[in-house]
Amino acid sequence: MESKSAIVHLRIDDRYIRDAMCYANGYTHLWRRVRTGWEKRTLLNLEMVILNFNVGGQQYSTTASTLLHEKHSLFNEWFTGETAKPPLEKDGKGAFFIDRDPISFGIILNYLRLKSTKQLWEACLPKDPDRLALLTQEAEYYKLHQLREQAIALLQSCTEKSDVSYVNEVLAKSFSCPQGLDGRGSKK
Numbered sequence: 020m021e022s023k024s025a026i027v028h029l030r031i032d033d034r035y036i037r038d039a040m041c042y043a044n045g046y047t048h049l050w051r052r053v054r055t056g057w058e059k060r061t062l063l064n065l066e067m068v069i070l071n072f073n074v075g076g077q078q079y080s081t082t083a084s085t086l087l088h089e090k091h092s093l094f095n096e097w098f099t100g101e102t103a104k105p106p107l108e109k110d111g112k113g114a115f116f117i118d119r120d121p122i123s124f125g126i127i128l129n130y131l132r133l134k135s136t137k138q139l140w141e142a143c144l145p146k147d148p149d150r151l152a153l154l155t156q157e158a159e160y161y162k163l164h165q166l167r168e169q170a171i172a173l174l175q176s177c178t179e180k181s182d183v184s185y186v187n188e189v190l191a192k193s194f195s196c197p198q199g200l201d202g203r204g205s206k207k
């Protein structure tokens with residue numbers, strides 16, 4: 020027999036975050052601000068929740084705990100933010116559709132997986148300057164600041180081995196690094 024508090028939690032979930040229910044099997048507690056103020060609601064155990072994505076036509080699956088490992092990321096805004104309803108459309112198979120670069124998304128998932136298990140996440144970074152440049156933009160979009168900074172540092176180290184003007188051009192086009200690099204691989 021359910022307690023009254025459990026029924027209240029379910030009603031809150033049904034009323035305010037119905038989409039979150041499709042992610043769930045177990046329970047964990049989360050304080051969430053809803054229209055009436057701060058209320059405790061029951062969320063499902065993030066270890067058990069599997070999220071499916073269609074990123075640029077490529078299918079990906081991961082656990083919610085992996086995806087939400089970075090507390091200030093866009094993923095956290097989508098799945099645990101004020102609305103708790105991702106601003107994402109679902110494809111025909113029910114996967115969340117993200118119109119972004121699928122290869123970078125795979126790298127980002129590997130970054131989150133390795134970081135969440137306290138492994139050497141730097142190993143997942145690509146060595147190709149073109150791929151690194153794109154990864155810096157994708158990390159910026161998803162608000163993964165540590166990944167972005169590491170990708171920029173690796174891209175800067177490429178200037179010692181490759182054409183400085185190429186790296187300057189790539190970084191100058193980025194709104195987040197408009198100043199480019201000088202010939203020594205440091206910011207101007």
